Amino acid sequence: MSATVTLNRFTDFMAGPARFMTLLSCFELGLIDALRQRGSQTAVQLGDAADVRPAAVEQLLLLLVKEGFVAHDETTGEYTLDALAEVPEADLRRVLLLMDMIKVTMLRQVFYLTDSVRTGTVVGLEKLYGFQGGTLYDAVAEHPDLRASWATLMDNVTAHIDPWFFDNIDIPPGARVLDVAGNTGLGAILTHKLKGSPGLHVTTFDLPEKEAEALENFRSHGLERQCSFVGGDVFTGLPAGHDVVLIKHFLDMWDKDAVRAILQGVSRSLEVGGQVHILVPVYPESVRDSTAVDIDFFPAFFLGCTMGQGGPQRSSTYRALLEECGFTVTRTVAQDPARLLPGTFVVHGILSATKHA
Numbered sequence: 001m002s003a004t005v006t007l008n009r010f011t012d013f014m015a016g017p018a019r020f021m022t023l024l025s026c027f028e029l030g031l032i033d034a035l036r037q038r039g040s041q042t043a044v045q046l047g048d049a050a051d052v053r054p055a056a057v058e059q060l061l062l063l064l065v066k067e068g069f070v071a072h073d074e075t076t077g078e079y080t081l082d083a084l085a086e087v088p089e090a091d092l093r094r095v096l097l098l099m100d101m102i103k104v105t106m107l108r109q110v111f112y113l114t115d116s117v118r119t120g121t122v123v124g125l126e127k128l129y130g131f132q133g134g135t136l137y138d139a140v141a142e143h144p145d146l147r148a149s150w151a152t153l154m155d156n157v158t159a160h161i162d163p164w165f166f167d168n169i170d171i172p173p174g175a176r177v178l179d180v181a182g183n184t185g186l187g188a189i190l191t192h193k194l195k196g197s198p199g200l201h202v203t204t205f206d207l208p209e210k211e212a213e214a215l216e217n218f219r220s221h222g223l224e225r226q227c228s229f230v231g232g233d234v235f236t237g238l239p240a241g242h243d244v245v246l247i248k249h250f251l252d253m254w255d256k257d258a259v260r261a262i263l264q265g266v267s268r269s270l271e272v273g274g275q276v277h278i279l280v281p282v283y284p285e286s287v288r289d290s291t292a293v294d295i296d297f298f299p300a301f302f303l304g305c306t307m308g309q310g311g312p313q314r315s316s317t318y319r320a321l322l323e324e325c326g327f328t329v330t331r332t333v334a335q336d337p338a339r340l341l342p343g344t345f346v347v348h349g350i351l352s353a354t355k356h357a
Contacts, residue, residue: 022063024099032084040078095343097153104149105136106305113304121308136306158186161348166194168333168350169277171244174199178242180234181250182206185214188227203228234262238269248279253310263325270355281312282334282349293345315349327353
């Protein structure tokens with residue numbers, strides 16, 4: 001690849017934030033909804049609907065016309081939906097949740113990516129919110145805008161990916177299950193819904209401040225007897241007495257040393273023969289083989305916007321860490337990138353393992 005070609009490729013990176021916000025603004029201003037609901041509209045009509053200048057509408061829609069999302073009749077001056085007309089409303093709203101999360105939790109914080117990498121902290125949270133020494137997951141408890149955007153998306157992700165996870169793992173009937181970093185209990189509820197059996201009991205383990213909401217969630221689903229909550233810190237010890245440990249949406253938050261510490265804690269909490277099932281985003285074994293944009297997204301997201309560390313690993317890396325911590329890996333499976341939900345890019349993997357003597 002010549003220097004000219006390489007430098008010309010830089011233009012894709014330069015235009016990235018502008019393209020993102022132009023597309024999202026067209027939705028936030030209601031321009032796309034107006035076209036969907038009312039059909040052909042001129043810039044004047046769209047401007048009236050959005051209470052913005054027609055000239056600004058014309059400028060914003062240039063990109064969407066260029067990309068074929070919207071069509072423009074040069075003779076009449078009317079805009080209509082083009083490719084966007086074919087997108088189901090439910091799929092579109094699901095993708096917009098992701099775009100909103102990127103805007104609220106990432107687009108501003110990532111400005112400080114370099115500083116975050118140098119300090120190992122999320123500098124953007126301090127600069128923008130005065131939030132010092134914590135992570136996004138701490139900040140969402142204090143800042144409603146962050147929580148509304150992040151939590152809504154994560155509940156949506158959990159609802160979509162957990163059925164695939166439970167289809168690919170085995171939980172013995174009547175097992176005692178520990179859901180590590182189970183947040184406010186949605187994972188425990190889904191465990192009963194998707195793997196329920198007589199005597200099955202699921203304990204959510206997370207920070208103590210999440211207990212009240214988790215217990216209320218259990219009550220609202222009629223599972224207050226089948227689910228419980230234990231508060232604590234995963235790095236100071238996990239409760240024993242469980243047959244199966246679930247770790248979902250958690251290990252990718254940490255660097256490998258921290259992942260190793262978590263898995264060592266899981267090993268100590270399980271008897272020989274106990275099982276652990278891990279759900280985590282995974283990278284392909286060869287970075288150049290990646291067909292998704294997960295590698296484009298996650299390093300900046302975790303290092304600059306959420307944790308100041310972490311990011312997904314290859315499946316082989318997680319396998320090696322499990323084996324190092326006293327487990328025998330019994331199964332690995334990854335999503336087929338070609339079969340991901342439209343408009344998504346996270347390739348999840350499952351690693352199942354048994355504690356050996």
